[in-house]
Amino acid sequence: MLMLVTQLGIAYMDKAQNVSVSVTGTGSGVGFSALTNGTADVCASSRDITESENLLFKEQSVTVRKIVIAYDRLHILVNSRNKVDSLTSQQVRDIFTGRIVNWKEVGGEDLPIVLVGRDLNSGTASYLQSHFLRGEDYSPMTLQLPTSYLVKRVIGENEGAIGYAGGNPKELTPLKEVAIRAVQLSAVQSPPDLPPDPLSRLLYLFTTDTQSPAISGLLSFILSEEGQTIIRENGFVGVNQ
């Protein structure tokens, strides 16, 4: 998501004169802290605001505005040399929580599973934990990397690796593609009252400032056709379709 908002920020600066946008990462949690401390005007997040974060804003009597800017699908990623094509949701859960530790247990080669994840600042990590792992903890063996760039890179370089990331699964950076692919999830049960796919999620912007023209300009730019095109180009689904 950092890549996406950086591109949106640059595009908006090109369009609107005299506005400077600076984007910094990494991790949704960092964004909410920065918004609370007043060091940021807008916080981009790949998860919804938590209760404790909301409480902090209430204590300061600040209203937070939430804007959904895109739909995203998380991908469970493996190295392209991995012979396992599909996993059930339960198998993915068992892998990430450390109950399955070798690929041969899910029909693959005799190869130890290397768990690759994000650190605790990551919205993606906490979204996956609450929506997909049903609140269970990640295995302590999970590597915790600071960006999804590194997650994808490490999976691309290690045959036994499995990890997760949002956005376009193939795209590492605009510069290089990596040897990774998304795993098909088989037998995903989707009850009618829940979103059809536990790996689908929303991407948000949060802001405490609704007055400044620069910020409202940025928000309407992102929701405009031009902004949404950038969102689609990055492998996400736009909200105005």
Place this chain on the structure above:
Amino acid sequence: MNGREYSEPLAKLTFGIFAGLVGLMITAMLVLFVKESLPFLTDSAVFSLFDKHWTPISTQFSYYGILPLLAGSVLVTVTALLIAIPLGLMAGVYLAEIAGTRERELLKPTIELIAGLPTVLLGFAGFVLIVPLVKSLFGLSIGLTALTGAVVLAFMVLPTIITISDEALRAIPSSYKHAGLALGGGRLQTILKVSIPSAKRGILAAILLGFSRAIGETVIVVLLTGNSAQLSLHPFLPVRTITATIFGEIGGTVVGTTHYSALFTMGLILFLLALTCNTIAYRFLNRTVQL
């Protein structure tokens, strides 16, 4: 009355204020860390400090066990020193005892240049060069290990160890060496039996300063050690250090929570560890100079 009478006390006062300011900053930092750690240290969660799990935002039970992180920090640092001490000491001996003046003038600034390199560059170079090397050399399933971080950390602390041990060796009065040679000892024998033992305090100081630099380093270990908080002392496994934990979590914690305060406690422990090492090291160094 001339200007000098005023300018001297004025200069003294100005420099005194700035010197005092530095001391004040360190004290203020210590106070801040103690203050922010207190909520955790007085909370019942403190009893999990010596647990072997670190799961601060678990939905089941939050453990704040420092053991896996401390083990990670110590393992990476000690391994780095095991690599850096022999290399650094040999290089220091070469510079102080063997190298000619021109060689020394060329080598010394080059070595000190490494000390000035931003550590993120070392980390990135390590990610591209050392990670795949460690993986293929030892046939591991992942190249992000304690050893990988240690190799690059060793490179980072080498200049500290070389420079300080070189200076300690050169501070030995030449009469010691002459005596060694006059007693019929060879050059190597004199180095091993006279020079190194006489400079041992300086060399110990070099090692301690290297230790405190390595244990406090963050970027290199975040990029290279994989950061999985498993309790292990195996150099071929990924580990998570205290610094990497603070780096990876402080930005996302809500101010005032137990997790936030626990991270400050980690910081306090690191702070005291580095302070102790540095104090002992400088004490050693001062005595060496008095020789």
